[in-house]
Amino acid sequence: MEKVCPVCNGLAALTARCPRCGRPLTDGGAIENYYGPYSPYMDIESLQMGEPDTHCVHLLCCSGCGHDSRAALALIPV
Ligand SMILES: [Zn+2]
Ligand SMILES: [Zn+2]
Numbered sequence: 001m002e003k004v005c006p007v008c009n010g011l012a013a014l015t016a017r018c019p020r021c022g023r024p025l026t027d028g029g030a031i032e033n034y035y036g037p038y039s040p041y042m043d044i045e046s047l048q049m050g051e052p053d054t055h056c057v058h059l060l061c062c063s064g065c066g067h068d069s070r071a072a073l074a075l076i077p078v
Helices: none
Strands: 026-030 055-061 068-074
16 A cells, blocks of 8 residues: 655645744645755665655744744555
C-alpha cells in the first residue's frame, strides 16, 4: 500500500497558527522542494525531523511576522 502526504495531495489542509502573532501559517510545501546547496531552509535539524518514510516535512511561513517553522506530517495510506 502506498503512503502519501495528505497535504501535498490536497486531501487535508494545514491549519497551524503562528506562535508569535496567531495568524494562520502559509504552507510553503514539502521541504524537500527547497533542498539545494544554497537553500536557507535546509539544516540538520529539519533533516532529522520525522522519518522520511513516514513523514513529509513541510515549511510553514507566517505572512504577518515572517516567522517560519517546520511541521512533520504523517503519511497516510491510499
Ligand atoms: Zn507533504
Ligand atoms: Zn506571525
